[in-house]
Amino acid sequence: MENLGAISILLALCLSLYAVLGSIIGKWKKRPLLVLSAERAVYTIWFLLTAASALLVYALITGDFRLSYVAGHSNRAMPLVYKFAAWWGGMEGSLLLWCWILSSYSAVVVFTNRRRFRDMMPYVTAILMSVQFFFLFLISFPESPFQVLAVGRGITEVPDGNGLNPLLQYWTMAIHPPMLYLGYVGFVVPFAFAMGSLLTRQPGDAWIHTTRKWTIVTWGFQTTGVLLGAGWAYAVLGWGGYWGWDPVENASLLPWITATAFLHSVMMQEKKGMMKVWNMVLISTTFFLCIFGTFLTRSGIVGSVHAFAQSPIGKYFVAFLAVGIALTVYLILDRLEYLKSESRLESVVSRESSFLFNNLILLASCFAVLWGTIFPVISEAVTGEKISVDAPFYNRVNVPIGLFLLFLTGVGPLIAWRRSSVESLKRAFLIPGVAGLVTIAVLIAAGVRHFYALISFGLCVFVTATILIEFWKGARAIAAKSARNLVAAAVELTHRNTRRYGGYIVHMGMVFLFIGFTGAAFNKDATTEVRIGDKFPIGRYELKIRDLLDGDNDNYTWRRAVIDIYNGGSQIGTLEPEQRLYKASRQPTSEVAIRRRLNEDLYLNFAGVTQDGRNMAIIQSYVFPLVSWIWVGFATLLLGTGICLVPPKVKMQYARTEVVGYVEKPVQAPK
Amino acid sequence: MWKSLSRRLSKLVVALVATLCLAQTSSELRSPNVRRVGDQLACLCGSCKNTVATCQMLGCHYSGPAREKILTMVSAGSTDDAIIKDFVKREGRRALAAPPAEGFHLLSWVMPFVALGIGLWAIYLYIKRFRRPAPAPVKADSALLERYHEDIERDLAKLD
Numbered sequence: 001m002e003n004l005g006a007i008s009i010l011l012a013l014c015l016s017l018y019a020v021l022g023s024i025i026g027k028w029k030k031r032p033l034l035v036l037s038a039e040r041a042v043y044t045i046w047f048l049l050t051a052a053s054a055l056l057v058y059a060l061i062t063g064d065f066r067l068s069y070v071a072g073h074s075n076r077a078m079p080l081v082y083k084f085a086a087w088w089g090g091m092e093g094s095l096l097l098w099c100w101i102l103s104s105y106s107a108v109v110v111f112t113n114r115r116r117f118r119d120m121m122p123y124v125t126a127i128l129m130s131v132q133f134f135f136l137f138l139i140s141f142p143e144s145p146f147q148v149l150a151v152g153r154g155i156t157e158v159p160d161g162n163g164l165n166p167l168l169q170y171w172t173m174a175i176h177p178p179m180l181y182l183g184y185v186g187f188v189v190p191f192a193f194a195m196g197s198l199l200t201r202q203p204g205d206a207w208i209h210t211t212r213k214w215t216i217v218t219w220g221f222q223t224t225g226v227l228l229g230a231g232w233a234y235a236v237l238g239w240g241g242y243w244g245w246d247p248v249e250n251a252s253l254l255p256w257i258t259a260t261a262f263l264h265s266v267m268m269q270e271k272k273g274m275m276k277v278w279n280m281v282l283i284s285t286t287f288f289l290c291i292f293g294t295f296l297t298r299s300g301i302v303g304s305v306h307a308f309a310q311s312p313i314g315k316y317f318v319a320f321l322a323v324g325i326a327l328t329v330y331l332i333l334d335r336l337e338y339l340k341s342e343s344r345l346e347s348v349v350s351r352e353s354s355f356l357f358n359n360l361i362l363l364a365s366c367f368a369v370l371w372g373t374i375f376p377v378i379s380e381a382v383t384g385e386k387i388s389v390d391a392p393f394y395n396r397v398n399v400p401i402g403l404f405l406l407f408l409t410g411v412g413p414l415i416a417w418r419r420s421s422v423e424s425l426k427r428a429f430l431i432p433g434v435a436g437l438v439t440i441a442v443l444i445a446a447g448v449r450h451f452y453a454l455i456s457f458g459l460c461v462f463v464t465a466t467i468l469i470e471f472w473k474g475a476r477a478i479a480a481k482s483a484r485n486l487v488a489a490a491v492e493l494t495h496r497n498t499r500r501y502g503g504y505i506v507h508m509g510m511v512f513l514f515i516g517f518t519g520a521a522f523n524k525d526a527t528t529e530v531r532i533g534d535k536f537p538i539g540r541y542e543l544k545i546r547d548l549l550d551g552d553n554d555n556y557t558w559r560r561a562v563i564d565i566y567n568g569g570s571q572i573g574t575l576e577p578e579q580r581l582y583k584a585s586r587q588p589t590s591e592v593a594i595r596r597r598l599n600e601d602l603y604l605n606f607a608g609v610t611q612d613g614r615n616m617a618i619i620q621s622y623v624f625p626l627v628s629w630i631w632v633g634f635a636t637l638l639l640g641t642g643i644c645l646v647p648p649k650v651k652m653q654y655a656r657t658e659v660v661g662y663v664e665k666p667v668q669a670p671k
Numbered sequence: 672m673w674k675s676l677s678r679r680l681s682k683l684v685v686a687l688v689a690t691l692c693l694a695q696t697s698s699e700l701r702s703p704n705v706r707r708v709g710d711q712l713a714c715l716c717g718s719c720k721n722t723v724a725t726c727q728m729l730g731c732h733y734s735g736p737a738r739e740k741i742l743t744m745v746s747a748g749s750t751d752d753a754i755i756k757d758f759v760k761r762e763g764r765r766a767l768a769a770p771p772a773e774g775f776h777l778l779s780w781v782m783p784f785v786a787l788g789i790g791l792w793a794i795y796l797y798i799k800r801f802r803r804p805a806p807a808p809v810k811a812d813s814a815l816l817e818r819y820h821e822d823i824e825r826d827l828a829k830l831d
Contacts, residue, residue, distance in 0.1 A: 356798075360790040364790060382775055385764060387776060388768060390713045396769070
């Protein structure tokens with residue numbers, strides 16, 4: 001079986017090289033059959049990698065412990081779902097998943113464009129397959145998932161495997177990595193179309209129209225991956241943190257930030273034919289940051305609790321990044337004349353300008369995160385001294401940047417395209433501005449003194465007001481015209497321009513996320529040693545240990561604290577935090593218990609029993625205000641992203657308009 | 672005799688420190704004083720990116736003893752600076768949660784804002800280059816207006 005798997009990967013490697021060469025030579029020599037055969041190679045690669053992946057999953061599920069990967073990441077006692085998840089639980093398997101997702105995307109791209117963009121497609125195929133070749137090379141030679149355990153020339157087998165890291169045996173962890181990879185890998189497609197457009201010297205926006213939905217879907221996957229990771233950290237690590245500014249977490253955030261900037265700035269290109277070079281730079285940066293993130297996770301260059309084991313593949317990534325970036329920079333510089341702006345900026349106070357500032361702030365945030373992530377490496381290389389760049393650095397730099405971005409989220413929709421007059425700005429800002437300021441005043445009166453929290457809540461209300469006003473104005477017009485109620489009119493409004501109103505819903509999701517983040521300013525925690533029957537307070541709750549239970553199953557032994565929760569003297573629920581010891585790895589984990597509410601989460605971690613003979617339970621208890629809004633924000637982001645993908649009822653034509661004259665009397669709308 | 676005296680003195684110091692440690696309840700280890708200093712120090716356990724104040728791992732081999740040390744030094748009247756200097760002396764500057772704003776490490780703080788400044792400058796250049804002054808208002812002729820009216824009517828008909 002291992003031979004079949006390894007041969008499938010090797011064949012796929014050869015075919016990816018063939019697809020690169022076949023596409024380019026076929027295009028240059030004008031041989032369409034060669035181009036067609038290169039495209040068929042893409043389908044074959046997908047079949048081969050599907051077979052290799054199926055073989056690895058089969059080995060993981062059946063416990064074929066002759067394979068080094070299976071012995072290292074699976075065991076007999078693990079539930080089936082985690083045996084399957086072990087596919088991406090280690091370096092080699094996760095690289096195979098990378099390759100399989102890329103081959104699937106490539107097959108879809110080639111199939112859906114089999115009759116379109118015949119000029120550009122050979123280059124798109126060549127770029128997709130170049131990336132495929134690189135990753136297939138990694139799993140063919142340095143990191144093969146089908147490596148067998150061998151003593152001399154004889155294959156050996158261990159009786160049972162080490163099992164998947166117990167921290168990864170959690171439901172969100174079963175879907176977080178594939179979601180993140182769907183995002184990481186997905187950005188290869190718009191990048192390939194962008195480069196294809198440059199190579200074929202196309203002055204238009206065909207590549208943007210073609211990949212718009214693709215980019216939005218990929219962005220949605222990346223968002224899901226990042227936030228599921230946050231959800232996993234919150235529920236599994238036992239201290240309630242959802243974001244620790246770990247280098248690997250940062251690596252997943254960086255391409256998300258640049259992709260967000262790209263999704264905004266493409267609107268400038270679509271509507272005004274502006275920022276063409278910038279969009280090329282942004283999509284290329286996003287792609288290379290995806291590769292950089294993969295490199296960071298796998299090279300051991302920075303220490304991280306999330307990173308895979310140190311591996312020699314870092315040097316291959318460096319070479320790939322260096323060659324890729326050099327070629328991309330050369331191509332963009334060489335094709336500058338095809339990327340000339342078609343319009344000009346008419347006013348500094350315009351939607352166009354707000355997009356420029358939005359991009360600047362997003363990129364500044366991206367740079368700050370990247371800089372903080374790599375600064376320890378730079379510092380050690382230059383001064384020879386190790387330093388730490390932890391949460392305080394990122395919070396100090398990124399909190400003001402993030403709040404300014406939130407402000408722009410509200411300002412953007414209020415400013416008209418082309419130009420806004422002072423009068424119209426006053427009208428547009430009045431209600432949201434007053435709502436934001438009143439919120440701050442009310443919070444100060446209620447005793448809130450945290451500066452950033454006040455600003456954040458004020459801005460959240462400001463942005464919410466701008467979004468609601470946008471919906472209300474549009475819905476009211478439709479309701480008046482078609483005699484519908486406001487809700488039905490709002491649905492109709494959204495359906496008419498799904499991209500615009502879906503985008504507003506995404507903005508609303510961001511507001512919810514900021515509400516959740518801001519709640520962290522008011523967290524409370526306590527670590528308490530208690531006996532059965534003891535009571536102790538946390539926030540407005542009183543907790544009572546009712547019982548301590550224990551037991552075991554094939555996978556782990558467990559010990560559980562049964563804790564009754566009281567509020568104002570009456571019992572409002574029971575939580576049962578648990579401590580587990582996984583048998584195969586001898587690794588302890590915490591299964592926290594959370595009472596989730598929109599105003600605050602009560603979060604309990606059973607940290608063990610004192611070892612000094614007193615036999616007291618150690619309970620870490622936390623109150624996290626507003627944290628649930630992060631998950632509400634996540635759901636809202638996904639809803640908005642989904643709406644953006646729905647075809648609009650009214651086909652929008654982004655005419656590049658200009659003022660041709662004025663009339664002396666106001667024009668009556670035609671009846 | 673001196674040896675014996677110094678041994679007894681050492682034992683006494685150890686006993687005193689042990690007593691102090693035992694007296695340190697978990698609430699004292701999370702007191703505002705410990706948090707204030709601990710927030711400036713990195714947890715060097717190797718598996719988290721928290722500060723000494725925020726690391727919640729029970730039995731963490733670094734943050735737990737570090738909090739005890741901070742509490743002991745705060746109780747003995749040491750200033751925040753003295754406590755932080757003591758940690759830096761033992762662990763090097765990696766003990767700090769954020770890079771010091773001096774020498775080469777100043778770059779870590781400056782660069783994000785330099786990048787922001789460069790971005791603003793780039794936007795200024797972009798606006799300067801691509802901004803077109805508003806055209807002088809010209810009265811639209813009636814034929815042109817008529818054509819636009821027709822366009823608007825056609826678009827509105829489609830909307831309905």
